Amino acid sequence: MNTLKKLLTGFVWACATLGYTVASADSVKIGFVTTLTTPAGVIGQDMVDAVNLAIEDIGGKMGDLDVELMVEDDGFKPEIGKQKTDKLVKQDDVDFVAGFIWSHVLLASQKSALDAGKFLISSNAGPSQLAGELCHENFFSTSWQNDQTPMAMGEVLNQQGVKSLYIMAPNYAAGKNMVAGVERTFQGKVLGKDMTKWGADAQLDFSAELAKAKASGAEGIFVFYPGKAGGAFIKQYQQAGLQGQIPLYSVFTVDSIALPKLQEANMEGVLGSRMTQFWVPDLDNPQNKKFVSGFKKKYGRYPSFYAAQSYDTIFLIKRAVEAVNGNLDDKDGMRAAMMKADFPSVRGKFTYGNNHMPIQNFYLREVVKDEDGVWTTKTVSTVYENHQDTYAQDCKM
Amino acid sequence: MDWNLLLTQFLNGLQLGLLLFLLASGLTLIFGIMDFINLAHGSFYMVGAYFCATLTLLTGSFVLALLMSVAGVFVVGLVIEASIVRRLYQHDHLDQVLVTFGLILCFDTLVHLIWGPEGMAIPLPRLLDGQITVGSLVFPTYRVIIIVSGLLVAIGLYVLVMKTRLGMLIRAGASNRVMVSALGVNINRLFMIVFALGAALAGLSGLLIAPITEASIGMGNEIIILAFVVVIVGGIGSIKGAFFSAVLIGLIDTMGRSYLDDFLKLFMSIQNAETAAPALSAMLIYILMAVILAVRPQGLFPPAGAR
Numbered sequence: 001m002n003t004l005k006k007l008l009t010g011f012v013w014a015c016a017t018l019g020y021t022v023a024s025a026d027s028v029k030i031g032f033v034t035t036l037t038t039p040a041g042v043i044g045q046d047m048v049d050a051v052n053l054a055i056e057d058i059g060g061k062m063g064d065l066d067v068e069l070m071v072e073d074d075g076f077k078p079e080i081g082k083q084k085t086d087k088l089v090k091q092d093d094v095d096f097v098a099g100f101i102w103s104h105v106l107l108a109s110q111k112s113a114l115d116a117g118k119f120l121i122s123s124n125a126g127p128s129q130l131a132g133e134l135c136h137e138n139f140f141s142t143s144w145q146n147d148q149t150p151m152a153m154g155e156v157l158n159q160q161g162v163k164s165l166y167i168m169a170p171n172y173a174a175g176k177n178m179v180a181g182v183e184r185t186f187q188g189k190v191l192g193k194d195m196t197k198w199g200a201d202a203q204l205d206f207s208a209e210l211a212k213a214k215a216s217g218a219e220g221i222f223v224f225y226p227g228k229a230g231g232a233f234i235k236q237y238q239q240a241g242l243q244g245q246i247p248l249y250s251v252f253t254v255d256s257i258a259l260p261k262l263q264e265a266n267m268e269g270v271l272g273s274r275m276t277q278f279w280v281p282d283l284d285n286p287q288n289k290k291f292v293s294g295f296k297k298k299y300g301r302y303p304s305f306y307a308a309q310s311y312d313t314i315f316l317i318k319r320a321v322e323a324v325n326g327n328l329d330d331k332d333g334m335r336a337a338m339m340k341a342d343f344p345s346v347r348g349k350f351t352y353g354n355n356h357m358p359i360q361n362f363y364l365r366e367v368v369k370d371e372d373g374v375w376t377t378k379t380v381s382t383v384y385e386n387h388q389d390t391y392a393q394d395c396k397m
Numbered sequence: 398m399d400w401n402l403l404l405t406q407f408l409n410g411l412q413l414g415l416l417l418f419l420l421a422s423g424l425t426l427i428f429g430i431m432d433f434i435n436l437a438h439g440s441f442y443m444v445g446a447y448f449c450a451t452l453t454l455l456t457g458s459f460v461l462a463l464l465m466s467v468a469g470v471f472v473v474g475l476v477i478e479a480s481i482v483r484r485l486y487q488h489d490h491l492d493q494v495l496v497t498f499g500l501i502l503c504f505d506t507l508v509h510l511i512w513g514p515e516g517m518a519i520p521l522p523r524l525l526d527g528q529i530t531v532g533s534l535v536f537p538t539y540r541v542i543i544i545v546s547g548l549l550v551a552i553g554l555y556v557l558v559m560k561t562r563l564g565m566l567i568r569a570g571a572s573n574r575v576m577v578s579a580l581g582v583n584i585n586r587l588f589m590i591v592f593a594l595g596a597a598l599a600g601l602s603g604l605l606i607a608p609i610t611e612a613s614i615g616m617g618n619e620i621i622i623l624a625f626v627v628v629i630v631g632g633i634g635s636i637k638g639a640f641f642s643a644v645l646i647g648l649i650d651t652m653g654r655s656y657l658d659d660f661l662k663l664f665m666s667i668q669n670a671e672t673a674a675p676a677l678s679a680m681l682i683y684i685l686m687a688v689i690l691a692v693r694p695q696g697l698f699p700p701a702g703a704r
Binding site: 261266 | 399409535537539540
């Protein structure tokens with residue numbers, strides 16, 4: 001009886017282990033945390049669309065392994081983002097946790113993924129903490145550090161001879177980084193600053209702030225309003241008649257998510273407005289051409305920078321998995337492969353700094369009509385070449 | 398002191414207050430007369446905005462779409478009242494909260510299914526999209542339209558409530574519901590009309606803000622909290638109270654956002670003031686509510702004879 005029991009247990013154990021190894025060797029599991037509900041859900045949708053396109057473009061395979069994608073909705077809330085990350089790490093036992101639009105959500109979730117020994121890849125958020133003192137060997141970014149884009153904008157403002165500025169941004173982790181970034185490089189005077197309420201119940205009516213900006217007499221207004229708030233801001237800026245009076249300089253506000261709706265509402269004032277960014281749809285490299293034309297063909301619209309970063313995320317992971325021939329336990333091998341940053345990126349060639357943030361170019365881009373009359377952005381000039389974020393020096397890696 | 402800026406901010410505050418009034422007037426009637434807590438009132442605000450966005454695109458006329466949408470939300474209000482809300486009058490507040498919270502989820506999902514997740518912009522006619530200049534004061538035309546229509550509706554409601562038979566019944570209902578039905582008034586029909594009227598006003602409020610902020614899913618869920626604050630500060634069931642407290646709250650919110658950081662800078666470091674001001678200005682209205690509840694729990698203008 002006893003032997004039979006032993007045999008049975010042994011058999012069950014063997015099956016279980018065998019089943020487990022087969023499953024884990026057959027696929028690479030990627031957890032993707034983004035926002036799919038609330039008005040910001042449109043950003044998350046753009047990212048998921050790009051991820052699906054990337055998986056389709058690589059034939060659903062990384063080396064010999066199948067790609068298994070698990071998308072989770074953070075509801076624009078840090079606590080939910082953390083719960084979903086915990087679920088991906090503990091229940092689904094994913095190999096990579098990626099995504100994250102919002103800096104505060106990423107900051108709340110990072111520990112869950114990193115403590116479990118998983119790779120964490122930010123497809124958008126670039127909070128200063130993770131670039132500096134909280135930097136981690138298993139954290140990589142396919143986007144930028146928050147301060148970099150507004151720093152480039154500060155340089156542009158200096159070049160254009162803007163002497164005074166009014167600043168508006170949402171009151172959360174990334175908003176503070178954006179303001180710090182532009183203040184670091186802008187040499188003129190900051191005449192006023194408003195940090196507005198953010199989150200699922202963000203402030204969308206900026207009447208009081210716009211009136212203050214106008215009364216301040218500043219030569220320019222700098223804003224950071226990602227997603228839906230961007231469209232709302234541009235509309236009110238134009239309705240308030242500020243267009244001819246205070247030129248608008250923005251980061252992450254006028255993108256291919258806001259532009260179709262601005263076009264729908266005939267907000268022609270946005271044509272010609274300029275912003276800085278690490279990527280533009282017209283960047284001349286083979287991977288970007290493949291991505292932009294593939295995305296337009298599949299979804300009938302221009303991809304946003306969120307989509308570009310998400311597309312890169314899949315190719316970065318693919319590079320890591322192929323470097324170790326699908327042996328997902330070889331973390332050191334995968335890390336070394338990702339460090340090289342030699343996967344085909346939509347931004348062209350770049351390198352990783354010691355904190356695993358990209359060292360990359362930043363461009364000035366302008367809103368134009370394309371040949372079909374659709375509003376998009378095109379490259380004007382290169383503001384920074386191979387720019388590294390300032391927090392890298394605080395990272396002990 | 399920049400008087401021009403002060404006047405502009407006053408108008409901005411008035412505009413916000415009037416939008417809140419449109420939303421809160423229906424809420425206070427439903428709460429006061431029917432003793433019904435309708436968390437889903439914000440859903441009518443959202444539905445109004447989506448109706449108007451769709452109809453503007455179909456008809457090409459914002460004004461026409463506005464009128465059709467208000468009528469449309471009135472009908473939605475009638476249907477919801479007859480099919481769901483009517484069964485809840487006899488239940489306690491907790492049941493009402495549960496069911497109307499469920500309604501919010503249903504409305505949000507339904508809007509997601511019909512219109513998709515990305516929200517809708519409402520294009521304004523050129524005439525409304527510019528600015529009005531009076532002396533050195535420049536103010537967006539559309540916000541003037543909101544102020545004017547808000548005031549017109551307030552006057553209309555005043556006439557309806559104070560000068561008509563329906564209004565008399567509404568006032569009587571707010572003061573003593575049991576007595577009104579004991580006098581042989583068809584209370585069911587009165588409730589139905591009040592509910593649909595409240596829904597239509599909420600829809601009007603939502604479609605008026607949509608050209609500024611876009612129609613989006615869940616847009617009513619945050620502002621409904623503010624609307625409840627308006628109702629409580631003004632006195633439950635009182636239109637007059639809703640009007641004054643809505644304008645008061647609109648002004649406090651706008652003025653807080655405009656001047657609080659300058660004010661705090663007088664006795665704080667610039668950096669501390671910049672961090673504290675946004676947090677404090679978001680709290681101001683709730684502080685006001687707490688004070689009112691402490692010193693005058695029945696609200697500023699409770700309806701005559703209300704218990």
